[in-house]
Amino acid sequence: MHPWAATAISCANIALIKYWGNRDPELHIPSSGSISINLDGLYSRTGVTFDPAALADQLILNGENAPATALERASALLERVREMAGLRFHARVESENNFPTGTGIASSASGFAALALAASRAAGLELDEASLSRLARSASGSACRSVPGGFVEWQAGESDQNSYAFSIAPAGHWDLVDCVAVISQTHKSIPSQAGHRLADTSPLQAARVADTPRRLAICRRAILERDFEALAQIVELDSNLMHAVMMTSSPALFYWLPATLQVILSVMAWRKGGVPVCYTIDAGPNVHVLCQAGYAPEITERLNQTERVMRVLTAHPGGPTHLLAEVD
Ligand code: DP6
DSSP: OOSSEEEEEEEEEEEOOOOOOEETTTTEEEEEEEEEEEEEEEEEEEEEEEETTTTSSSETTTTEOOHHHHHHHHHHHHHHHHHHOOOOOOOOOOOOEOOOTSSSOOOOHHHHHHHHHHHHHTTTOOOHHHHHHHHHHHOOOOGGGGGGGSSSEOOOSSSSTTTTTEEEOOGGGEEEEEEEEOOOOOOOOOOOHHHHHHGGSTTTHHHHHHHHHHHHHHOOOOOOOOOOHHHHHHHHHHHHHHHHHHSSSSEEEEOOHHHHHHHHHHHHHHHHHHOOEEEEEEEESSSEEEEEEGGHHHHHHHHTTTOOOOOOEEBBOOOOOEEEEOOO
16 A cells, blocks of 8 residues: 555535635635535545656546646645644545436535545544635635535634634434425536636625624534424525526526425425425536425435426435555
8 A cells, every 4th residue: 555545434414505606716704604415425536646647637537537627626635734743745636426426416525525524534644623614625625625524614714814604513413305306317417616716796796795604603503403394494595596596697607407396485485384494406407305304205205206396305414524544
């Protein structure tokens, strides 16, 4: 085994209060804070080896050479690690997601969180959780939330130093289930990185950002008190606000497909009919349908029977990013 090698595992996450728009797009210092749940069982496994003989950084994603943009982002993170560790070697990175690509589950969050831990350990660094979260954030904003476990809040901060995520409750605190209704398996048209840059062109973004501390407080309390009805209302409002900003940006961003709205309307009708369930949608057409564990089989069944829902993935709250193997 190589002396400068480590492998880490990290869960994907779903935001309950969304991150959309940056005050510093280079460092991913967000315009406002966000809250998410790590998704157990949907993870990236990333191995890093610093190699004195390598002439450049190399990134293998799911067994194939990664696109240049992904390699650039990984290299920038590796560069930060090399600076911190006083190391000059290039690295070989191999990353795999266990969830199917093109299902709308963002792999950048889990991939870059796992890369932050694997690369820092492979370089001989022992970073604390906040520093790891900051390192992951430098590559992809939402990745900072996959570093701590369970229910996680990313405090926006205003600099590289104070913009990081921490756990507000462990995974075992509340057995919520994310039933992901997959509507389209094709890649999203506008990557979120480009979308964030458009947020401030919407006249609604300033109002959304100004109201975020209120929504964060309601969401935090709903999680801590396991109050599903309060959670449902704030989660749907927050998702609708983000999509309203997207739809009113210049140019306008429409991530929804007709089937997205169909699932939204079904979920609203189910809740009205007494089933505690709510929806949230990221930068894509698939709908994350949240419920408490006891309702998950019924919700999965209902979603499977919904027209144009191709498949349903389910995930419970997941733990923190952790090392799989370390060689000194
Ligand atoms: C809609 O973290 O993917 O999923 O920082 O440019 O990598 P970059 O963006 P990314 O944005 C995620 C946007 C979102 C909402 C969220 O996860 O909070």
